[in-house]
Amino acid sequence: MTSFQPGTALITGASSGIGALYADRLAQGGYDLVLVARNVERLKALANDIRTRTGRAVEVFPADLNDAVSLAKVEAKLRQDAGITLLVNNAGSGTHTPLLDSDVEQMSRMIDLNVTALTRLTYAAAPGFVARGSGAIINISSIVAISPETLNGVYGGSKAFVLAFSQSLRHELADKGVRVQAVLPGATATDFWATGGLPVEHLPAEIVMRAEDLVDAAxxxxxxxxAVTIPSLHQVEEWNAYEAARHTMAPHLSSNTPAPRYRAAV
Incomplete structure (x- = not known):
């Protein structure tokens, strides 16, 4: 197990799946923990297990991030607890259901959790990290951030926000001692799929990664x-080329004249 800077990690969506594995690995690496999720009993069981195995301090912080009052309590914790050195924005929801077959209220709740809650928690944590000159933020995005046709488009759009937000934040905080990483999982063996109505067993085995392998790689x-970690992408040159093309375009994306291809033929 590699070592990490000492401190406290606050992890959202920590009661199961990827979040619970982050809790386990970070505790093994020397972090104390604040575990945030809705399921109190799962949180308590996980906290007791981690305390017993690692000896780390683990605080259980029940909260529903889709609820404004609960979210505000987590924001306050991040602003007030100077011992927190790492925020893992893992909580999120998704679906594979096509856009026109999806309930718009459910999609709005997805945006509230995947985008709004993540943004507010980041805003709560980042100023303290900057003031102290150290800290880190890990945002769990998805491969659909760069492949929005793969699953539901609202889900893809929400994860594209997470990626763009993370890249911009890293750019702004690079010289202030704060690290920002976006993680883009592919299909991962968690209850995410069953919750969305498509059990993971129905997916081709060759595209599904064990959650343990995903977290260890991340x-x-x-x-x-x-800045961006895509554990499933074997050819990192493909990502490097994608990023290089994006940076090459950047200086040319705004101009005072339309491109010649948009000028009316004489």
């Missing part, structure tokens, strides 16, 4: 200082 990318 944390290795974090230690290496990666």
């Amino acid at each position: 944390l290795l990318g974090f230690e290496r200082g990666e």
Whole structure:
């Protein structure tokens, strides 16, 4: 197990799946924990297990991030607890259901959780990290951030926000001692799929990664200082080319004249 800077990690969506594994790995690496999720009993069981195995301090912080009052309590915790050195924005929801078959209220709640809650928690944590000159934020995005046709478009749009937000935040905080990483999981063996109505067993086995492997790879990318970590992408040159093309275009995306292809033929 690689080592991490000492401190306290606040992890959202920590009661199961990827969030629970982040809790386990970070505790093994020397972090104390604040575990945030709705399911109190699961949180307590996980906290007791981690305390017993690692000896780390683990605080259970029940909260529903879709509820404004609960969300505000987590924001206050991040602003007031100077011991928190790492925020893992893992909580999120998704679906594979096509856009026109989806309930708009459910989609709005997805945006509230995947976008609004993540943004507010980041805004609560980042100023303290900057003031102290150290800290880190890990945002769990998805491969659909760059492949929105793969699943439901609202889900893809919400995860594209997470990626763009993370990249912009990293750019702004790079010289202030704060690290920002976006993690883009592919299909991962968690209850995410069953919750969305498509059990993971129905997916081709060759595209589904074990959650343990996903988290271990993501944390290795974090230690290496990666801005974006895509554990399933074997050919990293493809991502590098994608990013290079994006940066090449950037200076040319705004101009005072339309491109010649949009000028009316004489």
